Amino acid sequence: MKIAIMGAMPEEIEPLIGQLENVSSSLYASNTYYEGIYKGKEVVVAYSKIGKVFAALTATILIEKFDCDILLFSGVAGAISEELKIGDLIIAEGLCQHDLDITAFGHPYGYVPEGEVCVKTDKHLRQIAKTVAEKKGITLKEGVIATGDQFVADPERKKWIGETFKADALEMEGASVAVVCDALNVPCFILRAISDSADMDASFNFDEFLESSAKVSAGFILSMVEEI
Numbered sequence: 642m643k644i645a646i647m648g649a650m651p652e653e654i655e656p657l658i659g660q661l662e663n664v665s666s667s668l669y670a671s672n673t674y675y676e677g678i679y680k681g682k683e684v685v686v687a688y689s690k691i692g693k694v695f696a697a698l699t700a701t702i703l704i705e706k707f708d709c710d711i712l713l714f715s716g717v718a719g720a721i722s723e724e725l726k727i728g729d730l731i732i733a734e735g736l737c738q739h740d741l742d743i744t745a746f747g748h749p750y751g752y753v754p755e756g757e758v759c760v761k762t763d764k765h766l767r768q769i770a771k772t773v774a775e776k777k778g779i780t781l782k783e784g785v786i787a788t789g790d791q792f793v794a795d796p797e798r799k800k801w802i803g804e805t806f807k808a809d810a811l812e813m814e815g816a817s818v819a820v821v822c823d824a825l826n827v828p829c830f831i832l833r834a835i836s837d838s839a840d841m842d843a844s845f846n847f848d849e850f851l852e853s854s855a856k857v858s859a860g861f862i863l864s865m866v867e868e869i
């Protein structure tokens with residue numbers, strides 16, 4: 642069992658690297674991949690860089706080149722649901738691409754032929770997350786995460802995404818990771834800690850809370866690795 646742990650930014654994987662034993666790193670396709678052991682389990686950790694294209698590339702490499710059997714994503718996100726406050730955790734039941742649009746042909750937002758609007762994540766891994774959260778007394782929200790190649794800092798855009806996709810949070814990589822895992826038949830789990838509320842204050846809150854929220858997400862992911 643080889644576990645891929647992926648983030649989009651250095652800050653999202655930095656809390657993980659320090660916890661690994663026997664770490665070796667290799668450069669491949671303009672990414673650095675850290676291979677190591679965590680609690681006796683083989684893990685490969687990498688950050689993709691921001692956005693759906695980089696994320697799809699890194700997810701593919703983690704699976705096809707590093708032979709990972711499951712993929713866990715750890716990172717931060719903007720809140721859509723009023724329930725989600727900064728630092729709160731959300732796991733994706735499903736993910737959609739809010740900026741994928743061929744509605745000119747009568748298709749729904751987020752849909753292309755032979756694709757699906759909402760890609761599901763692995764039910765068993767989500768169950769493990771709930772067990773871990775219960776043990777640790779942590780509240781975990783489960784919902785739809787909307788992914789797009791835009792940092793959303795506008796209440797109108799946030800509202801439209803929330804209503805159009807029934808989404809609870811938004812970010813820039815999750816759905817593309819889920820599509821890659823789905824296509825390669827690898828269980829996928831997407832965890833995000835809230836860093837902002839995708840509104841007028843989003844960029845300031847993101848800057849202020851990226852590090853602390855990334856740590857919350859990374860800590861939870863490591864607890865999950867112990868249970869897998």
Ligand SMILES: CCCCCCN(CO)Cc1c[nH]c2c(N)ncnc12
Nearest residue numbers: 717718719791792793812813814839
């Ligand atoms: C230098 C700026 C890097 C932004 C990267 C943000 N990540 C992308 O996955 C998560 C995220 C946190 N808040 C967001 C928001 N309001 N809109 C989009 N994405 C996010």
